[in-house]
Amino acid sequence: MNTLKWLFPVLLIWPALKLAQLLAVVRVLRRLRFGAERVQRLPEADIPAWFSEAARPLADTLLAAGFRRQGALVNRTALGPEFDDPALLYALPGVPITAYLRAHASSARDGACYLVLTTTLDDGRELGTASHLETPVVPYPAQLDPETLPKAPLDALLARHRARLAQAIAAGARPLVLDLEASVARGQTLTDSARERLLASGDATPEPDGTLTLRWGPAFAAARRLGRAQPAEAKAARAADPAPTAHLSAAAHTAIEWRHYGQMLVLQRARFSWLPKTLLMVGSLVFFALALRWTLSPGLGLVLIAALAFHEAGHLAGMRYFGYKDTQLLFLPFLGGVAIGHDRLVLAPWKHLVILFLGPVPGIFVGLALLLFADASPSPGFMHEAGLLVLVFNAFNLLPLLPLDGGQIADYALVSRFPLLRVAFNALSALGLIAVGYAADSILLKIIGVFTLFRLPVEWKQARLVKTLRAELAPDAPEETVVKRLLGELRRVFAPALGTPQRLQLVRGLEERIRRPRPGWGAVGLAVAGYAALLVVGLAFAIAVNTHRGERRIAAAQTRATAAGLAVGTPPVYAAVPDTDNAALPLLELDRLLSAQWGERSTEPPDRARTLTLLTQAADRPAFALPADFPSAPDALASHGLTLAFTQLAAEAADLHRYGRRAEALQAATSGLLALRHLRTAPHWWNYDQDRDARQDLWRVIENTLADPAPVAAETLRQLADQTDEPALLAFAHRAIIEARIRSTRWLGETDSGEETPPGFNTFLSLLRHITPHAATAHAAHYDDTLALDAALREARAGRWPALNPAPLPAPDAGSAVDQDALPSWSITGWQLERLADDLASQRVIRAGLAARWMIQHGEALPATLADLRAPWPTEPSIHPATSAPLTLETRGAFTVLALPRSSGLTYLTDQDREHTWRLAPPPPPPTPEKPEGKTPKSGKKNTKKHTTRPPQA
Numbered sequence: 001m002n003t004l005k006w007l008f009p010v011l012l013i014w015p016a017l018k019l020a021q022l023l024a025v026v027r028v029l030r031r032l033r034f035g036a037e038r039v040q041r042l043p044e045a046d047i048p049a050w051f052s053e054a055a056r057p058l059a060d061t062l063l064a065a066g067f068r069r070q071g072a073l074v075n076r077t078a079l080g081p082e083f084d085d086p087a088l089l090y091a092l093p094g095v096p097i098t099a100y101l102r103a104h105a106s107s108a109r110d111g112a113c114y115l116v117l118t119t120t121l122d123d124g125r126e127l128g129t130a131s132h133l134e135t136p137v138v139p140y141p142a143q144l145d146p147e148t149l150p151k152a153p154l155d156a157l158l159a160r161h162r163a164r165l166a167q168a169i170a171a172g173a174r175p176l177v178l179d180l181e182a183s184v185a186r187g188q189t190l191t192d193s194a195r196e197r198l199l200a201s202g203d204a205t206p207e208p209d210g211t212l213t214l215r216w217g218p219a220f221a222a223a224r225r226l227g228r229a230q231p232a233e234a235k236a237a238r239a240a241d242p243a244p245t246a247h248l249s250a251a252a253h254t255a256i257e258w259r260h261y262g263q264m265l266v267l268q269r270a271r272f273s274w275l276p277k278t279l280l281m282v283g284s285l286v287f288f289a290l291a292l293r294w295t296l297s298p299g300l301g302l303v304l305i306a307a308l309a310f311h312e313a314g315h316l317a318g319m320r321y322f323g324y325k326d327t328q329l330l331f332l333p334f335l336g337g338v339a340i341g342h343d344r345l346v347l348a349p350w351k352h353l354v355i356l357f358l359g360p361v362p363g364i365f366v367g368l369a370l371l372l373f374a375d376a377s378p379s380p381g382f383m384h385e386a387g388l389l390v391l392v393f394n395a396f397n398l399l400p401l402l403p404l405d406g407g408q409i410a411d412y413a414l415v416s417r418f419p420l421l422r423v424a425f426n427a428l429s430a431l432g433l434i435a436v437g438y439a440a441d442s443i444l445l446k447i448i449g450v451f452t453l454f455r456l457p458v459e460w461k462q463a464r465l466v467k468t469l470r471a472e473l474a475p476d477a478p479e480e481t482v483v484k485r486l487l488g489e490l491r492r493v494f495a496p497a498l499g500t501p502q503r504l505q506l507v508r509g510l511e512e513r514i515r516r517p518r519p520g521w522g523a524v525g526l527a528v529a530g531y532a533a534l535l536v537v538g539l540a541f542a543i544a545v546n547t548h549r550g551e552r553r554i555a556a557a558q559t560r561a562t563a564a565g566l567a568v569g570t571p572p573v574y575a576a577v578p579d580t581d582n583a584a585l586p587l588l589e590l591d592r593l594l595s596a597q598w599g600e601r602s603t604e605p606p607d608r609a610r611t612l613t614l615l616t617q618a619a620d621r622p623a624f625a626l627p628a629d630f631p632s633a634p635d636a637l638a639s640h641g642l643t644l645a646f647t648q649l650a651a652e653a654a655d656l657h658r659y660g661r662r663a664e665a666l667q668a669a670t671s672g673l674l675a676l677r678h679l680r681t682a683p684h685w686w687n688y689d690q691d692r693d694a695r696q697d698l699w700r701v702i703e704n705t706l707a708d709p710a711p712v713a714a715e716t717l718r719q720l721a722d723q724t725d726e727p728a729l730l731a732f733a734h735r736a737i738i739e740a741r742i743r744s745t746r747w748l749g750e751t752d753s754g755e756e757t758p759p760g761f762n763t764f765l766s767l768l769r770h771i772t773p774h775a776a777t778a779h780a781a782h783y784d785d786t787l788a789l790d791a792a793l794r795e796a797r798a799g800r801w802p803a804l805n806p807a808p809l810p811a812p813d814a815g816s817a818v819d820q821d822a823l824p825s826w827s828i829t830g831w832q833l834e835r836l837a838d839d840l841a842s843q844r845v846i847r848a849g850l851a852a853r854w855m856i857q858h859g860e861a862l863p864a865t866l867a868d869l870r871a872p873w874p875t876e877p878s879i880h881p882a883t884s885a886p887l888t889l890e891t892r893g894a895f896t897v898l899a900l901p902r903s904s905g906l907t908y909l910t911d912q913d914r915e916h917t918w919r920l921a922p923p924p925p926p927p928t929p930e931k932p933e934g935k936t937p938k939s940g941k942k943n944t945k946k947h948t949t950r951p952p953q954a
Contacts, residue, residue: 034138034213038076039075039076041073111253258484311360318355346516352412364538371388402429409530414527469514483511553776554780583617584626589614590618595641611648615668619675657704683739706853717857733836745783796836846918
């Protein structure tokens with residue numbers, strides 16, 4: 001299918017080329033002037049030397065056959081001397097037959113001549129027998145009665161003409177004998193008759209100067225006739241005997257080719273009207289669009305056509321500015337577009353560079369603008385693809401690879417100074433195109449690269465020729481001198497591989513390369529400056545537009561957040577509280593203390609005793625109020641010292657438990673929880689992550705302590721149960737999470753990652769942030785995600801937990817980590833709700849564990865089911881708030897464990913982290929009955945061993 005996908009577009013190339021050739025011929029014919037030919041006598045001194053040399057073999061044949069030379073005449077046209085058609089006239093004495101010796105008009109038959117035997121009859125007819133007749137552009141005159149015998153020798157032509165003449169005489173016609181002056185007059189009469197016939201047919205329109213212009217229909221018909229005749233001429237040239245042209249000297253060959261070269265330039269310099277240009281452009285566009293139909297979607301195909309037209313329009317504007325008159329845009333299927341200018345101007349290298357830059361540079365800005373404004377369009381996906389296509393297309397054209405614009409820029413700026421270096425540059429370009437073709441999976445680029453490699457031997461010969469002629473010819477040498485020298489050298493170097501038409505086309509490019517001024521360092525600087533300016537200006541444009549667009553999007557998101565009541569404001573003002581009752585004072589002191597001790601200027605270890613004392617004071621005080629002079633700057637709100645304080649408190653409590661001081665460990669952890677309840681009233685100072693980490697550390701110590709059956713004060717258990725208040729935790733989490741997200745928006749506009757970051761790197765990050773649209777998009781999305789998270793948290797507080805739909809994960813092997821790539825992808829809302837749900841699940845497990853401890857504390861057996869749990873606080877069976885998974889009571893080894901699965905794989909990495917657990921203390925052993933006094937054990941020995949219970953290790 002992939003082959004068939006490319007087959008039809010490839011088949012379009014041949015008809016596209018044929019149609020372009022046909023339209024090109026039509027527009028040339030439309031610009032020609034007919035009916036202005038003048039037949040004149042040509043003096044012997046004015047006969048071109050090349051024509052005399054080319055006609056010599058046939059002239060000798062005519063003389064040997066008894067013909068006598070009468071003279072020469074010439075048909076002069078309105079196109080100029082390059083199209084003058086000379087002829088030699090020979091008469092056969094005593095016979096009314098005139099022989100015209102003419103040169104082939106086709107460049108495929110250079111140096112070859114043909115014969116036309118004519119007889120004028122008294123009835124006005126012109127009887128003609130020829131070995132060749134040129135393909136007529138306009139109808140022959142009505143009086144002409146021609147007959148052609150291709151490749152016939154003179155005796156065969158003469159015999160046939162005598163036979164036709166005899167038939168005319170037998171029919172009553174009488175031949176006339178004409179001298180040279182009469183022949184010239186007869187030629188003019190036939191020319192005027194052809195003009196009258198063309199005008200009467202309606203195939204031409206008269207012009208003010210008396211000439212005629214072909215209409216569209218006849219021009220197409222003539223173009224088709226010429227198109228069919230061209231292959232026939234080439235075939236006849238290949239089959240012809242080379243003897244008729246073998247006698248030509250090199251000078252004659254060069255003069256003939258120079259004549260055809262001049263004809264080519266005359267036709268190219270003709271000014272064409274807008275209508276044929278439009279037809280040719282539309283025709284090429286149709287084939288280009290058909291080729292795109294099988295490679296791109298219709299929408300992107302139109303975008304590429306518009307981008308290509310805009311790109312080439314920039315080239316055309318530069319060409320028109322620097323003097324080109326007859327310019328045109330053509331589309332080439334699979335290749336792109338081309339801007340054509342037929343004026344043979346030799347511009348300075350810097351002008352060529354400007355023309356080349358005017359194509360891709362404006363297109364790059366258009367593509368960049370489309371990308372930057374993609375999100376604001378009704379169809380952002382298509383707009384983004386369109387902008388990317390335009391940007392890549394124009395940027396690709398700036399690659400320094402021939403034949404791309406970038407390769408031509410490098411050629412005009414530097415490579416053209418050294419002709420042989422151009423061969424190496426072509427080789428590198430070919431390899432680069434092949435590499436890009438493989439990277440982009442483009443078979444067309446690969447084909448062009450391989451074709452360029454195959455042409456390297458020819459390029460080497462051309463480069464040596466250009467180098468030689470540059471050294472021999474003066475920089476201001478006339479065009480005729482350069483072209484004639486080139487024609488002779490090309491005939492010597494490439495003959496017989498190239499025919500005259502191919503040599504003429506090759507001369508067009510080589511002549512410009514030889515006469516082109518050598519680029520100086522100014523041209524090199526212009527090329528470098530062009531690339532640099534494109535980068536700088538494009539960067540500035542991207543920054544300006546993206547910054548404006550980003551600020552607009554961020555401002556709209558801020559407005560939405562402010563309308564929802566989520567704007568960042570000043571910290572709340574608390575009521576006045578006596579210092580002796582204010583828990584904020586010892587906590588502030590502790591924050592300053594540990595921040596200083598853990599700062600880089602301090603080498604003293606933290607004071608654990610002081611930490612425990614201040615936290616205990618905060619736990620015992622009934623109220624919390626930050627002082628009025630408390631700073632509201634973000635750095636002052638970090639509370640790093642308190643984070644370290646709770647970490648240190650958990651470590652101190654764990655050490656107390658390890659060394660058997662269980663009551664002190666439990667009291668320390670309980671004081672920490674009581675201090676946390678105060679901090680939750682200041683979510684702008686104490687955030688949710690800090691609270692979560694501190695709670696987890698403290699409850700872990702409490703679990704290890706309560707797993708020992710030693711008695712615990714009932715008030716302590718009640719205090720611990722009070723710290724599992726779900727509504728209070730949800731309210732704090734809601735305020736703290738939203739507060740932290742709103743405050744974190746200020747970091748989205750920052751690029752400085754710390755004092756150790758080099759300033760240059762920070763500048764680069766800032767520049768990158770302003771260039772890419774993703775920074776502003778992420779900034780605005782941060783507000784919108786916060787709005788969504790706020791709505792979800794409100795639902796959770798109302799008892800309607802949003803569905804998370806977690807992706808299940810396979811259970812990993814014991815002790816192995818879960819594959820990170822297998823973890824589900826979550827939004828910020830899902831991730832925060834996931835953490836909060838697991839936090840609440842952990843609190844429910846703890847609350848049930850405390851109830852079980854209460855029962856054990858009062859000598860009751862562990863319940864068979866969770867429904868039998870009884871305590872002074874609600875102890876209904878718990879479930880996971882997000883997944884509704886039930887809490888279970890299991891025996892695992894020596895312990896009874898409460899377990900509740902976590903919601904998904906987002907919050908665990910190993911098998912041990914898949915659930916929330918709480919180990920219960922075993923029931924106390926029954927009391928040992930007292931022994932009667934005076935009795936000893938049967939063994940006769942006194943048992944002095946004491947029973948001890950080793951607490952389980954955390």
